[in-house]
Each structure stands twice: as C-alpha cells, then as structure tokens.
Amino acid sequence: MKTITPTELRSNIYQILDEILDTGIPIEVDKGGKKLLIKPIEHPNKLQNLKKRKNVIKGDPNDLINLTWEKEINLDLP
Numbered sequence: 001m002k003t004i005t006p007t008e009l010r011s012n013i014y015q016i017l018d019e020i021l022d023t024g025i026p027i028e029v030d031k032g033g034k035k036l037l038i039k040p041i042e043h044p045n046k047l048q049n050l051k052k053r054k055n056v057i058k059g060d061p062n063d064l065i066n067l068t069w070e071k072e073i074n075l076d077l078p
Contacts, residue, residue, distance in 0.1 A: 003028040003035075 002025070009016060009029050017038075020027055026039030057064070 001026060001028055003030050005029070006031050 004016070004027060006029060016027060019025075020038055021040055024040055026037050029036040029038065
C-alpha cells in the first residue's frame with residue numbers, strides 16, 4: 001500500500017482519487033504519525049444476493065397474464 005503526505009494529497013488529489021478508483025488499491029495519508037486510509041467503497045449489488053430458484057413457475061409464464069382468482073375466493077362481506 002502506498003503512503004503519501006497531506007501535501008502530496010493536496011497537490012494531486014484528483015489524480016490520486018482516480019488512481020484509487022481505477023486500481024481499487026487504498027492509499028494511506030500520514031499526517032504527523034497518524035494515518036488515514038482512503039479506499040473505494042463498493043456498494044453490494046442487491047440482486048447479486050438472490051438465490052437462483054429453478055422451476056419457480058411451473059408451466060407457461062404467459063398464462064399468468066390472464067390469471068383470475070374469482071372462482072377461488074369469495075369477496076362478499078357480511
């Protein structure tokens with residue numbers, strides 16, 4: 001991991017930030033013996049966590065377009 005000073009960061013901030021985003025490698029900034037870390041934050045893709053389920057729809061998916069439940073339920077309330 002590369003370590004730079006605040007002066008180096010200030011003079012090349014856009015180039016350094018682009019480098020971090022392009023490579024994914026974090027950079028440390030050493031300010032008087034204390035270190036800061038600049039690193040990219042990767043937001044997880046929510047759809048990536050979905051489990052693949054085979055045969056969820058049995059039959060032709062187009063049959064779902066005209067599906068009605070009128071014969072299955074009674075909506076007459078007392």
